[in-house]
Amino acid sequence: MAYAYDYPHPAVTVDVAVFTVSGGRLAVVLIRRNEWPHAGKWAIPGGFVGIDESLKRAAWRELREETGLKAGNLEQLGAFGRPDRDPRERVITVVYISLVTFDRLHLEAGSDASDARLFFVDDLPELAFDHSRILGHAVERLQERLDTEGVARRLMPASFTLTDLQQACEAVSGAAIDKRNFRKKLKALDVVERTGEVKRDGPHRPAQLYRVKTNWNDGRARR
Amino acid sequence: MAYAYDYPHPAVTVDVAVFTVSGGRLAVVLIRRNEWPHAGKWAIPGGFVGIDESLKRAAWRELREETGLKAGNLEQLGAFGRPDRDPRERVITVVYISLVTFDRLHLEAGSDASDARLFFVDDLPELAFDHSRILGHAVERLQERLDTEGVARRLMPASFTLTDLQQACEAVSGAAIDKRNFRKKLKALDVVERTGEVKRDGPHRPAQLYRVKTNWNDGRARR
DNA sequence: TGCTATTAGTGTACTAATAACACTAGATAT
DNA sequence: ATATCTAGTGTTATTAGTACACTAATAGCA
Numbered sequence: 001m002a003y004a005y006d007y008p009h010p011a012v013t014v015d016v017a018v019f020t021v022s023g024g025r026l027a028v029v030l031i032r033r034n035e036w037p038h039a040g041k042w043a044i045p046g047g048f049v050g051i052d053e054s055l056k057r058a059a060w061r062e063l064r065e066e067t068g069l070k071a072g073n074l075e076q077l078g079a080f081g082r083p084d085r086d087p088r089e090r091v092i093t094v095v096y097i098s099l100v101t102f103d104r105l106h107l108e109a110g111s112d113a114s115d116a117r118l119f120f121v122d123d124l125p126e127l128a129f130d131h132s133r134i135l136g137h138a139v140e141r142l143q144e145r146l147d148t149e150g151v152a153r154r155l156m157p158a159s160f161t162l163t164d165l166q167q168a169c170e171a172v173s174g175a176a177i178d179k180r181n182f183r184k185k186l187k188a189l190d191v192v193e194r195t196g197e198v199k200r201d202g203p204h205r206p207a208q209l210y211r212v213k214t215n216w217n218d219g220r221a222r223r
Numbered sequence: 224m225a226y227a228y229d230y231p232h233p234a235v236t237v238d239v240a241v242f243t244v245s246g247g248r249l250a251v252v253l254i255r256r257n258e259w260p261h262a263g264k265w266a267i268p269g270g271f272v273g274i275d276e277s278l279k280r281a282a283w284r285e286l287r288e289e290t291g292l293k294a295g296n297l298e299q300l301g302a303f304g305r306p307d308r309d310p311r312e313r314v315i316t317v318v319y320i321s322l323v324t325f326d327r328l329h330l331e332a333g334s335d336a337s338d339a340r341l342f343f344v345d346d347l348p349e350l351a352f353d354h355s356r357i358l359g360h361a362v363e364r365l366q367e368r369l370d371t372e373g374v375a376r377r378l379m380p381a382s383f384t385l386t387d388l389q390q391a392c393e394a395v396s397g398a399a400i401d402k403r404n405f406r407k408k409l410k411a412l413d414v415v416e417r418t419g420e421v422k423r424d425g426p427h428r429p430a431q432l433y434r435v436k437t438n439w440n441d442g443r444a445r446r
Numbered sequence: 447t448g449c450t451a452t453t454a455g456t457g458t459a460c461t462a463a464t465a466a467c468a469c470t471a472g473a474t475a476t
Numbered sequence: 477a478t479a480t481c482t483a484g485t486g487t488t489a490t491t492a493g494t495a496c497a498c499t500a501a502t503a504g505c506a
Contacts, residue, residue, distance in 0.1 A: 203474030
């Protein structure tokens with residue numbers, strides 16, 4: 001009992017919802033808890049904020065410790081702090097969202113978690129704490145904010161077909177998109193270009209492969 | 224020193240940026256601090272979260288204690304937690320935004336604050352802590368999210384002229400709006416109706432007064 | 447009383463964005 | 477050779493947005 005205060009302090013954690021698209025479906029990284037509370041349940045990776053550490057840095061560190069991922073572009077979703085969300089003590093969590101391309105997603109389970117893996121967002125297991133609610137908000141946020149350019153720049157691998165990109169957009173938005181309108185808009189956006197390669201994967205016409213055009217006023221988050 | 228923990232805990236506060244429109248300008252409620260740190264500077268009202276109190280409820284309570292306002296519709300902006308933002312100890316603050324119509328804004332200075340008053344957002348005094356940065360984000364959020372209907376429903380008094388409403392929208396967005404286009408869009412939105420009264424206030428044609436149409440799937444915030 | 451100053455109030459034409467919709471092309475497997 | 481399967485491509489109609497200028501009604505004043 002080394003740290004004492006004049007009045008009670010809540011604990012503060014950060015959690016990171018890492019999304020990717022795999023097989024045309026939106027997916028999120030979860031870790032399997034192996035300690036009380038909610039041992040055995042799946043949870044968004046996260047942990048306690050160091051006393052001299054910024055929120056975003058804590059999020060980055062916890063994510064790396066628990067999954068091996070070094071995520072760029074952490075965007076804050078918000079704070080969740082209902083008094084009863086953790087049985088150990090009052091815990092307020094600040095949640096971040098990260099988008100990672102599937103080809104750069106190499107998960108390693110860390111010390112606090114017995115396992116780390118991807119789950120499709122439309123087929124989640126039972127989650128620890130209020131993480132189900134949190135993921136609901138996170139997905140809502142993606143749907144509100146993530147446009148075609150964002151999907152292309154942040155969720156697509158180095159090369160991809162236009163059908164892949166369209167499916168990724170559909171996975172995020174949850175709605176079907178017309179192929180011709182989608183391609184017309186892409187042309188107007190001017191964010192992808194042909195690589196010259198094609199992808200052959202079945203008894204049908206091969207698809208042109210594309211890459212995202214590099215753009216130097218790109219990344220850098222805001223808060 | 225009654226409260227002890229195994230590892231250091233940050234303090235958690237809530238702050239509320241209350242916006243209104245007055246005289247066609249966007250304004251925010253600030254309180255004058257009379258204690259260290261930043262005594263004498265102006266700050267967004269707020270304070271520490273009770274250990275068994277939800278974040279939103281804490282925000283509501285602190286706002287009422289410090290300004291006398293009972294704000295509905297608190298919307299979370301986000302958490303701000305740079306390690307050095309408060310010299311007393313590590314403090315993470317969760318910021319809420321509230322919009323209040325000018326005619327319901329009756330400020331009373333509370334115990335922690337020697338004074339509470341409105342400031343125009345484009346003419347702010349020096350602010351305590353990182354509140355200048357926070358207000359910057361809050362205004363950005365309003366500009367991103369607050370549309371004409373939102374301004375009408377949340378910032379206008381019981382009756383107002385269309386010019387008043389347009390000026391309020393211009394105050395929020397910071398940009399001039401074409402009068403005829405504005406009125407055409409308002410007609411399509413179908414959110415205001417004539418009261419039948421007129422406002423005479425000068426040597427010119429009197430303006431029709433309008434009210435917001437009541438709409439039962441209205442308020443209720445989300446988090 | 448009529449002139450002036452001031453804000454209220456109104457419509458149209460052009461442009462851009464969005465949505466609906468169906469066929470041909472090129473590969474593999476049989 | 478043929479069947480099957482996905483890739484790829486334009487046009488038209490609708491809707492939303494933008495630019496733009498004059499008349500109407502009042503109060504103050506000469």
